Amino acid sequence: MQIFKTKNEIQAFVKQQKAENRRIALVPTMGALHSGHLSLLDKAKENNTLTICSIFVNPTQFNDPKDLEKYPRPLENDIRLLEKAECDVLFLPDVQEMYPDKDEKWHIDLGSLDQIWEGANRPGHFQGVTQVVYKLFTIIEPDVACFGQKDFQQVMVVQRLIDSKQLPVTLIICPIIRDEKGLALSSRNVRLSETGKTKALVLSRALTLIKEGFQEQSFAALLSQAKALIAGEGDVELEYLAICETTTLMETERIEPNQNYVALIVAWIDGVRLIDNMLLNNN
């Protein structure tokens, strides 16, 4: 695997690859890689594309400087995992390389996407995400970029970015990876006790309940059954559970023609904030 730390180096390399008609797939990450990230790489490697993974802990998407400081940076292990997964290139810039101008301003209209759900919880977060993703897209000019469905709102925000800047990138949404019992994989799961891990299964059970009743029952009835299921589990503090239209993430009450829906959930167990979702229209 080749490692590039500067924009100039990676741009020269990509230019050469494009001249040889290679298609480029980008998997943007902040490191601390786990099997969820590796599944993005597997997807990126399909269709004989050159796979570039970026690792950059992006300061502009953190609202709490302590979180940024504490963010895990197990670089040696990440490199080992990427090599094992046969990633072709790692782009590993530092903050100065990505933000040479400390006073750089960025704002993009995300509609209500950066004010609801995760946006409400972390003001400015999605502006920071789009700022860095736009930089990565313009530096690397990938043909495709792989993002995990697990962070569903982030995927919709990145699609907005692509549409509003008319970028020639195809976004590939990679399915959520779950363990054998249904728990969505996340680096936060290691902070759950054994009991917490069992309790956490109620999130995917609640989402499945909604998906199974989606065509037959009212959204209000489904949400109240799912909430009762969660309450019955005990020690699971629900932050939100909603059925939303997939592109705007506005909460809706009934099925409208030609619309797609997703159920979003965030809940706290053992002091750990868990996030999950399920697409409702498809199988």
Ligand code: PAF
């Ligand atoms: O999902 C992440 O790890 C980050 O938000 C991303 C997309 C790499 C941007 O920093």
